[in-house]
Amino acid sequence: MTVILVIHLMIVVVLIGTVLLQKSEGGGLGMGGAAGFMSSRGTANLLTRTTAVLAVGFFATSLLLSWIASYDRKPASLIGNGPPAQTQPAGGAAPVTPPTSGGVLDTLKKSDEQQNQTPAAPQAPRSQ
Numbered sequence: 001m002t003v004i005l006v007i008h009l010m011i012v013v014v015l016i017g018t019v020l021l022q023k024s025e026g027g028g029l030g031m032g033g034a035a036g037f038m039s040s041r042g043t044a045n046l047l048t049r050t051t052a053v054l055a056v057g058f059f060a061t062s063l064l065l066s067w068i069a070s071y072d073r074k075p076a077s078l079i080g081n082g083p084p085a086q087t088q089p090a091g092g093a094a095p096v097t098p099p100t101s102g103g104v105l106d107t108l109k110k111s112d113e114q115q116n117q118t119p120a121a122p123q124a125p126r127s128q
Contacts, residue, residue: 001068008061015054022047 023044 001065004061004064004068008058008065011054011057011061015051015058018047018051018054022051
């Protein structure tokens with residue numbers, strides 16, 4: 001599987017490079033009017049055929065990799081699966097009681113209760 005993945009990645013890199021070398025309407029990165037070993041028309045035909053061959057290789061390796069990845073999967077039925085059965089605890093479970101003191105929330109609750117017990121009459125501000 002690793003060999004196929006490496007071949008797939010190599011095809012992808014070469015395919016990207018081949019597509020970037022092709023001459024577009026705006027010029028792009030194509031080899032355009034440069035006087036090379038092939039004419040402009042011959043270069044276009046070579047790049048088009050190379051792109052087609054690489055595209056076929058890309059699709060073939062993609063299908064092969066997806067088939068290999070799904071090879072070990074076990075089929076699961078979506079129909080007929082009922083809800084999971086609920087089980088009762090083995091022993092008599094004792095109810096959980098919250099802590100009675102010592103927590104931060106309990107301290108804050110006590111301070112709020114103490115503030116609520118003070119008289120509600122308005123008080124004048126004190127200067128120091």
